[in-house]
Structure formats: C-alpha cells, structure tokens
Amino acid sequence: MLLLALAAAYGAAKNETVGELKLRFESAHLDDRPELGIRIAQQQLRNADKLYSEGNADEARAAVDDIATYSEKARDAAIQTKKRLKDLEIQARKMAAKLRDIKRTLAFENQAPVEQAIRRLEDVRTSLLKAMFANGNKQEQQ
Numbered sequence: 001m002l003l004l005a006l007a008a009a010y011g012a013a014k015n016e017t018v019g020e021l022k023l024r025f026e027s028a029h030l031d032d033r034p035e036l037g038i039r040i041a042q043q044q045l046r047n048a049d050k051l052y053s054e055g056n057a058d059e060a061r062a063a064v065d066d067i068a069t070y071s072e073k074a075r076d077a078a079i080q081t082k083k084r085l086k087d088l089e090i091q092a093r094k095m096a097a098k099l100r101d102i103k104r105t106l107a108f109e110n111q112a113p114v115e116q117a118i119r120r121l122e123d124v125r126t127s128l129l130k131a132m133f134a135n136g137n138k139q140e141q142q
Helices: 002-014 018-027 030-054 057-081 085-105 108-141
Strands: none
Touching (some): 018 030, 018 057, 030 057, 030 085, 057 108, 085 108
C-alpha cells in the first residue's frame, strides 16, 4: 500500500503545471529548490520546443527565458546546500544541447533568445563544475 501511495504521489507530482511548480518553488525549502528548478526548466524546454514548432515564437521566448532563469535558481540553491551539483550540471548540459538543436530549426530572427539561454546554461554548468571541484583546489594549495 505504501508503494501504491508513493506511486500515486509521484504521478500527481509529474502532472503539475509550470505555474504550480513555480509556486511550489518559491515556498520550497532550500534543499528542494534544485530539483524543482530543474523540473520547471525541463518542462519549459518541452513547452518551448512545442511552441516553436507551432509557430508561437513570443510564447516560446518566455519559456526559453524560464529555462535559463530556473536553471540559475536551481544552481544557486544547489551551491548553497552543496547537494545535487553533479545532477544539475548533467541536466544543464542536456538542456543546452536540446536548445542548440531547437536553434538550428529556427528562423534567424528567433535564434538570439535561444543563443542567450544557451550561454546562460553554459554559465550555470561552469559555476556548478567550479563548486564541485573547489575542494580539490583547496587541498592542492595547502
């Protein structure tokens, strides 16, 4: 029964809208923010891909901005808690790759916001990598 309850809770969590996730993110404990932030970014990545495919460039731009913004918020929380750094770096790398794929399909005038989001995700990755390997540098300096 416990397994069934956990599965139901997980299924309900998977069906949350971006708006619901954003509300949860703002009120979430610091330890929960990295996972929520990345879930928002991933969901917005799927939304952006769909919106660009449907020709809704303005709505897609807003989703692309959310991808970068919530990835940055997830990174900040992960660095503060020193948890989930590796997972976030991997997810940021995958999202940047997907954005590159999306960018290749867009008209030139729609590529700039996607390129900017890719750069922001690469900055997220860089700071996560620095945080992961910061302890190794301190030991070498001593």
